[in-house]
Structures are given as structure tokens and as C-alpha cells.
Amino acid sequence: MSEGRQMSDPILSVRQAVKTYGRFRALDAVDLDIRKGEFLTLLGPSGSGKTTLLSAIAGFTALDSGAVHARGADISRLPPEKRDFAMVFQGYALFPTMTVAENVGYPLRVRRWAKPALQERVRECLDLVQMGQFADRMPTQLSGGQQQRIALARALSFRPDVLLLDEPLSALDKKLRADLQWELKALHERLGVTFVYVTHDQDEALSMSDRIVILKDGAIQQEGQPGELYDWPRTRFVANFLGKSNFIEARMTGREGAHLVAEAAGQKFAVKPTAGVAETGAGCLALRPERIRLGHPGEEPFTGRVRQISYLGERCQVLVDHDVLGEVLVSQPTWHAGVRPEPRMDVSFGWDADACVPLTDA
Incomplete structure (x- = not known):
């Protein structure tokens, strides 16, 4: 991560976030700052709280206590559509009755973009993910990797400041997953959009991230740059989970x-x-x-x-x-x-x- 990114004010902050499901404490007083333009990965085993934390940032999960701030403003009570973040899901979530171009253009239609500007932006986004030639196809005519590229293009279409990614590559085979890791990292460096990425895959986190936050039992165990965490783990859990x-x-x-x-x-x-x-x-x-x-x-x-x-x-x-x-x-x-x-x-x-x-x- 560049020095400029390290020194900038947080674009997102989570303060004392608590979320419980019955007796299960999914988030346990989590504090986290996310810098503008960084690639931050939430890493942990199943049940560690990483997806709950991402969902709380997105607005899909209401916190029991604590707050989420964007650029200093409390957005904890805003619904997801008012937060203006983009999200890419593990299951793609493409509309099966829409063409590729219609899927990518959907967020722009909701925002009432004029048709010429919408069509131009759809072309830009499809070219960005190397899928321009598939504009008229239906999602069912695409492979898993191609569908994920379309989901990514749709998420980026309205130029969000923050892109939230919930294990977007986990359904893909090993080689395709490795290829898309390179592409995602290159895309992040090219666009400068803040990425908040959830994964349980340690190699994925190490290879892609500017900073990694390791969670267990709803609490942050350690955070830092990949090399720092790998070379200097503080606890037995971190040492054995990351490598x-x-x-x-x-x-x-x-x-x-x-x-x-x-x-x-x-x-x-x-x-x-x-x-x-x-x-x-x-x-x-x-x-x-x-x-x-x-x-x-x-x-x-x-x-x-x-x-x-x-x-x-x-x-x-x-x-x-x-x-x-x-x-x-x-x-x-x-x-x-x-x-x-x-x-x-x-x-x-x-x-x-x-x-x-x-x-x-x-």
C-alpha cells in the first residue's frame, strides 16, 4: 500500500460493532478503519464474523450496538440503497431474464442515467472486464468466471467509492480463481476504488491485499500488511491460520x-x-x-x-x-x-x- 493511502483519513469506520444471534456473538465490539483506495481483506474461518461485518457495512445487517461511519457521517441507520456502496456476491446474483448489457446497466437505470450515457458506461465497464463481445448474451450462456466478471462490471458501473466483495471467487476452480485474483488486483490498482474483500482463503488474502484483518469469534485478532502478519504473528491462532x-x-x-x-x-x-x-x-x-x-x-x-x-x-x-x-x-x-x-x-x-x-x- 502506498504511503498516501496509509496517511489518508478513513473512508469507512466501524466503531464498537456488536451483533448477536441468540447466545452467539457474531461481532464482539469491533473497531476498524478503512482507508480510501486500499484493498482490505477480512480473513477468518467460518463463523469468525467476517461476512457479518461486511453485511453490517453494506447495510444488510443491523448492528445491536455500535456504528458505521462513511466519511465521518454515521450511516448505521441508512438502508443499503442509500449507502451507495457496490457489492459483489459469491453467487453472482445476475438477473437471468436480462442480457449481459442490461445487467450491467441496471444500477444506472435505477439512478435514471440518460440512455446515451448509460450505453457508453456499459460499454466501458464490459471492456474493463474484457467482456465486451458478450453484451447480448444471457447469463445462462456464460461460464462461472464470465458471470463473475459481469457481476463485477455491474458493481463498478455507477463508480462507487467502495466495493464490497463477499467471497466472489470461492465457486470457481483453482486455476480460474488464480487468474481472476491477478485481474482483480490489477483492476483495483487501475481504478483506485476502495475494496473490502471477504475470504477464508489465506493464499488469496496474502496475494491480493494491501492490509489483512484476521477475525476469530467475532473479534479482530491482528491486522496489518500481508508480510507483517505472516512474518510476525502475535498469537498461535494467527500463526497457524495464516500459513x-x-x-x-x-x-x-x-x-x-x-x-x-x-x-x-x-x-x-x-x-x-x-x-x-x-x-x-x-x-x-x-x-x-x-x-x-x-x-x-x-x-x-x-x-x-x-x-x-x-x-x-x-x-x-x-x-x-x-x-x-x-x-x-x-x-x-x-x-x-x-x-x-x-x-x-x-x-x-x-x-x-x-x-x-x-x-x-x-
């Missing part, structure tokens, strides 16, 4: 220079300090699989035995058993790998000083 992590129970024995010293399984190693983590005492460390080196016995500090190997093309995941640490997942490139592991093979493993991240919920 994969090994968790090492260690004892912090103090500080040496700029690093903390941790001890686990009879080995001492350096750890970069994290705010809120005690410098001495028991703690839990997160260690990403790709930060671990595999070696032949004696080359690295820890020794274990290979239990299982998963070949993933460009990478190989290796599950190693250690007497004290338990299961350790290692991910290494398959091209020119220093060690080519085999099941039941003895290996050593280790990592660099800043590889482990101390967690606050040890």
Missing part, C-alpha cells in the same frame, strides 16, 4: 545483545524480541516450515527421523519426528535441495537466529 507453523515450547533465559536466548530440547538459540513477550520464563515460539534447514546428521543442532514426505512440485514438505519437539514440518525447494529426504531417514535440522517468533498467548 502453517511449528510451535516450539521453549524457555527464555534472558537477553544477549539485540536478541533473546531461548532453550529447547537441550539446545540454545537466538530469538528476536517481540512486544509483550517476557524475556525470561516459559514461552511458545512459532517457526515457519520454510525457515528450517535440513541437513545430514551432525550438520544442524537437532536430529530427527523422516516420517512422511509430500511432493508439491516446486516444494517438498517433510514431516520429521524429534524425541522432544515432536512433529516438525519442514518445507524446502525441490530444485537443488541439499538433502533429498526419504522415509525413515535420519536427518538434522536447524534455523537462523530470527526464524522463531515469540507468541503472546504462550
Whole structure:
């Protein structure tokens, strides 16, 4: 995200948002600012509150308490059609009896655009999503990916300041989904519209977002730029939900220079300090699989035995058993790998000083 976007005033703000369904607390005092022009992703497992939060911003869900502000004005009581946000749904929601052009032009007809301007804007939007040649087709004559492009063109037709997207790619196959991720990101950069995107797909969130907000049980667990969240998770949940992590129970024995010293399984190693983590005492460390080196016995500090190997093309995941640490997942490139592991093979493993991240919920 550019510096200008980071420093601008929020275009949307959510303050102390609470929503309950019986005893289930879907939103638990959520506070969130959304900057103009950013691509913000709400990420979390099923039931985390991400779709409820998006629906509250859109106006489809009324909050029990709290407020939604747009450009400083409280819009909590405004109906969806008065908020002037656009929304793209998982199920496309195209009108089956209208042509592609009629679907895209519908929001403009509702806003009483003059016919020549409407037709010109429909052409612009269809060209924007590379669907101009399909203007006269019916939605049932289109593939899932094509229908989603039309839904996107319709949402952008009236030039909204904010585009809300509720898992718009989840119904598509893996390759098409990956292609549309690139297209959506490029479209966002080209138009400068604020995107608020809901997904449960971690890779999707990492690849597309300026900023990610991770939710669990209706509350924000952590938010930040993708690299920040991935490299420095604060809790076990974030470390394990956004990618994969090994968790090492260690004892912090103090500080040496700029690093903390941790001890686990009879080995001492350096750890970069994290705010809120005690410098001495028991703690839990997160260690990403790709930060671990595999070696032949004696080359690295820890020794274990290979239990299982998963070949993933460009990478190989290796599950190693250690007497004290338990299961350790290692991910290494398959091209020119220093060690080519085999099941039941003895290996050593280790990592660099800043590889482990101390967690606050040890």
C-alpha cells in the first residue's frame, strides 16, 4: 500500500460493532478503519464474523450496538440503497431474464442515467472486464468466471467509492480463481476504488491485499500488511491460520545483545524480541516450515527421523519426528535441495537466529 493511502483519513469506520444471534456473538465490539483506495481483506474461518461485518457495512445487517461511519457521517441507520456502496456476491446474483448489457446497466437505470450515457458506461465497464463481445448474451450462456466478471462490471458501473466483495471467487476452480485474483488486483490498482474483500482463503488474502484483518469469534485478532502478519504473528491462532507453523515450547533465559536466548530440547538459540513477550520464563515460539534447514546428521543442532514426505512440485514438505519437539514440518525447494529426504531417514535440522517468533498467548 502506498504511503498516501496509509496517511489518508478513513473512508469507512466501524466503531464498537456488536451483533448477536441468540447466545452467539457474531461481532464482539469491533473497531476498524478503512482507508480510501486500499484493498482490505477480512480473513477468518467460518463463523469468525467476517461476512457479518461486511453485511453490517453494506447495510444488510443491523448492528445491536455500535456504528458505521462513511466519511465521518454515521450511516448505521441508512438502508443499503442509500449507502451507495457496490457489492459483489459469491453467487453472482445476475438477473437471468436480462442480457449481459442490461445487467450491467441496471444500477444506472435505477439512478435514471440518460440512455446515451448509460450505453457508453456499459460499454466501458464490459471492456474493463474484457467482456465486451458478450453484451447480448444471457447469463445462462456464460461460464462461472464470465458471470463473475459481469457481476463485477455491474458493481463498478455507477463508480462507487467502495466495493464490497463477499467471497466472489470461492465457486470457481483453482486455476480460474488464480487468474481472476491477478485481474482483480490489477483492476483495483487501475481504478483506485476502495475494496473490502471477504475470504477464508489465506493464499488469496496474502496475494491480493494491501492490509489483512484476521477475525476469530467475532473479534479482530491482528491486522496489518500481508508480510507483517505472516512474518510476525502475535498469537498461535494467527500463526497457524495464516500459513502453517511449528510451535516450539521453549524457555527464555534472558537477553544477549539485540536478541533473546531461548532453550529447547537441550539446545540454545537466538530469538528476536517481540512486544509483550517476557524475556525470561516459559514461552511458545512459532517457526515457519520454510525457515528450517535440513541437513545430514551432525550438520544442524537437532536430529530427527523422516516420517512422511509430500511432493508439491516446486516444494517438498517433510514431516520429521524429534524425541522432544515432536512433529516438525519442514518445507524446502525441490530444485537443488541439499538433502533429498526419504522415509525413515535420519536427518538434522536447524534455523537462523530470527526464524522463531515469540507468541503472546504462550
